Amino acid sequence: MAKKGPLGKGERAVYPGSFDPITNGHVDIILRGARLFPRILIAVLENPKKATLFPVRERVAIIRDIFKNQPRIKVESFHGLLADFARASGVGVVIRGLRAVSDFEYEFQMALMNQQLNPDLETLFMMPSARYTFLSSSLVKEVYALGGSVRGLVPPSVERKLGEKFPGKSESLSS
Numbered sequence: 603m604a605k606k607g608p609l610g611k612g613e614r615a616v617y618p619g620s621f622d623p624i625t626n627g628h629v630d631i632i633l634r635g636a637r638l639f640p641r642i643l644i645a646v647l648e649n650p651k652k653a654t655l656f657p658v659r660e661r662v663a664i665i666r667d668i669f670k671n672q673p674r675i676k677v678e679s680f681h682g683l684l685a686d687f688a689r690a691s692g693v694g695v696v697i698r699g700l701r702a703v704s705d706f707e708y709e710f711q712m713a714l715m716n717q718q719l720n721p722d723l724e725t726l727f728m729m730p731s732a733r734y735t736f737l738s739s740s741l742v743k744e745v746y747a748l749g750g751s752v753r754g755l756v757p758p759s760v761e762r763k764l765g766e767k768f769p770g771k772s773e774s775l776s777s
């Protein structure tokens with residue numbers, strides 16, 4: 603049985619991910635989370651073993667800029683185990699988005715492993731708006747790199763950053 607209730611006054615929830623790059627599906631979950639928790643900590647994974655399009659500092663900067671007017675939403679990078687990062691940050695809840703049944707198995711495994719590693723950590727699954735259920739960072743990168751439009755699927759700043767990474771593929775934001 604869990605030792606203590608994770609929710610207290612001013613409770614923070616951590617929303618971890620690679621965010622390479624952040625999509626409107628992520629933003630949707632963050633805003634939903636911010637309706638349930640007074641403070642949300644977005645934790646951006648720094649994994650030197652995994653090649654990313656955007657280095658961790660850039661991913662953090664992009665997300666900080668998106669939420670710059672929302673003081674209840676903070677962004678930090680982390681490396682190592684999420685269970686340890688949550689403990690060190692004094693956070694008792696992890697938010698994860700579930701888009702489809704196909705996400706479930708991996709998420710279920712991860713939630714149980716995190717529970718094993720840190721019994722004080724609860725995982726809360728949230729559904730994004732149905733219009734983002736097909737969306738992933740990998741698809742966004744693939745579509746953009748091949749010249750397709752990702753407008754409305756990522757924040758405008760991310761679209762601009764993708765334009766810098768894939769010169770010649772970007773659409774004018776004013777078109």
Ligand code: PNS
Binds near residue numbers: 619620682683716
């Ligand atoms: O970008 P993703 O796939 O949504 O994020 C996955 C993430 C970052 C939440 C997961 O890979 C993670 O927590 N990594 C940190 C290392 C860790 O704790 N591994 C054990 C997970 S049970």
